[in-house]
Amino acid sequence: MNSEQSDRRTDVWSDWLLHRRHADDPEYDRVVRAIIERYADRVLDGAQLAPGCTLADIGAGEGIVAFRAIDRIGPSLRVLLTDISPPLLHHAEALSVERGVRPQCTFLQCAADDLKQLGDASVDVVTTRAVLAYVADKGAALREFHRILRPGGRLSIAEPVFQDDAFAARALKTLIDTRPAGSVNRFLLLLHRWKAAQYPDTEEGIQQSPIANYSERDLVRFAQAAGFGGIHMELHIDIAPSIVTSWDVFLRSSPHPLAPALSVILAEQFSAEERHFFEQVFRPVVEDPKSVTADRIVYLTARKPLDPSSQPPQIVNP
């Protein structure tokens, strides 16, 4: 296999974005995409793009943010799409050809915390959506964003906050560990087994997990430490009717790229009898249109100071 072919093979990122996120269900894909487009539009509102500027979208995936930016500004916008995933870069490049915007796009394989392919002060705007959650050294990524931005350049971020999901998994584990064996509700034992396969459930696991070891306030801290000014953060928590009401879709989708689908967890970690019991209890919950889920997204915008050599001011009321 040559490197071109191996670059096109599925990896965990492309498998999730192109299949597992929507369980390969076209109708559910439309629902998910409509929501992601709203997040992307909000990132772009915060980016304050102008004609003729250069945007670096970090962890561009299929290019949702980048292509919507081009839709807004037109052919004068230059867009650098970076990602660690070769298959996703190939996919985004093919989409750019389909959309007739290939000439204004540059595709770069690099990690968010190592953007050495991009020069100092070489871009006007940095955006990133649902990427920092997977980066172990978020402070280093913020420093790289600061380095590649020109003085006065703008940063706009949206990230999911998974910490509460991990805290819920940890609470289930604590409950199970601190009750006498045999006294814990059977469904709670299975619920914990499911959640612990998708989120860390111990204090140590949470501290070591890039998806769970940060809160929205940590992102503010990283941005300030990197030298950004004019930092504005909003945490949006929406408790709303679940967008999944099909048991089949629920089984085959997963909540983030690093999480196995419930169907895989059931197959690998549950006996046939446990699977039957779990479905009996939980399927009616999934199929109930009144069931709700929580969505937690942090939006952060900031600006690189016009004189970045000056020391960032200290917080007077930390």
Ligand SMILES: C[S@@+](CC[C@H](N)C(=O)[O-])C[C@H]1O[C@@H](n2cnc3c(N)ncnc32)[C@H](O)[C@@H]1O
């Ligand atoms: C949830 S997807 C989001 C994709 C895109 N930003 C969007 O809004 O649809 C996460 C993306 O981050 C990329 N990614 C994961 N870890 C990364 C890293 N350390 N550096 C850069 N990109 C990364 C993945 O390849 C994937 O494209």
